[in-house]
Amino acid sequence: MKAPANGAGFVTTARLVAAKDLRLEWRTLDSLAGMLLFALIVLVVYSFAFDGAMNRELGARFLIPGILWTVVTFSGLISFSRAFQNETADDTLTALRLAPVDRGAIYTGKLLAVLVKLAALETVTVPLTALFFSFDLAPHAGPLVLVLVLHTVGLAVLGTLTGAIAARVGRGEALTAILLLPAAAPLLISAVETTGAVLGGEPLASIRAWLLGSLGFAMLFFCVAVLTFDYVLEE
Secondary structure (H helix, E strand, O other), X not given: OOOOOOOOOHHHHHHHHHHHHHHHHHHHOHHXXXXXXXXXXXXXXXXXXXXXXXXXXXXXXXXXXXXXHHHHHHHHHHHHHHOOHHHXXXXXXXXXXXXXXXXXXXXXXXXXXXHHHHHHHHHHHHHHHHHHOOOOOHHHHHHHHHHHHHHHHHHHHHHHHHHHHHHHOOOOHHHHHHHHHHHHHHHHHHHHHHHHHHHOOOOHHHHHHHHHHHHHHHHHHHHHHHHHHHHHOOO
């Protein structure tokens, strides 16, 4: 719905919502601590499962993409499911529904906060993954950042929406995962394919179709989320 004349603008509302969520996260580190702990445990387990001999036999460029996106996706579930947890627990979801603002801006603010947390997660986990599997990321840094940004945005767009739906019906990580993973499967396949390609030194032109597809995925679900978020927040 459109904001009334005296309501905050779309950008202002999104910024305020994101700033509020990030302030709460900074005070408690509730989501980020859980995300980083989960990511570290998974990486340690994988590093023992794929020992040095297997790493040399298969090649780190073939192991890292699947491991990295498994870590990001399942760690991200913690952030997605908790994006609306405070509003549900404190019953402030009613206040959000009654606020004279575009509800799509509320979703966008939540999305921005989730993206910041995912960026923090990847800033730690990507170098750790390379370290555990003895792979030099420096020559591939530019293309890898592009791949990470495109697919992380798409994952966050869909994850924030499914997290809101799960919170609205009173469920947590389980329902978020059930809703998210099947819908995000094409995006995750693209993420693994393109990450493997850039780690193998292939030019971006060779994965252009995958990149355009992931961009279209993110744009499509963002538009769907903004347009339908009014109904997600309804009783």
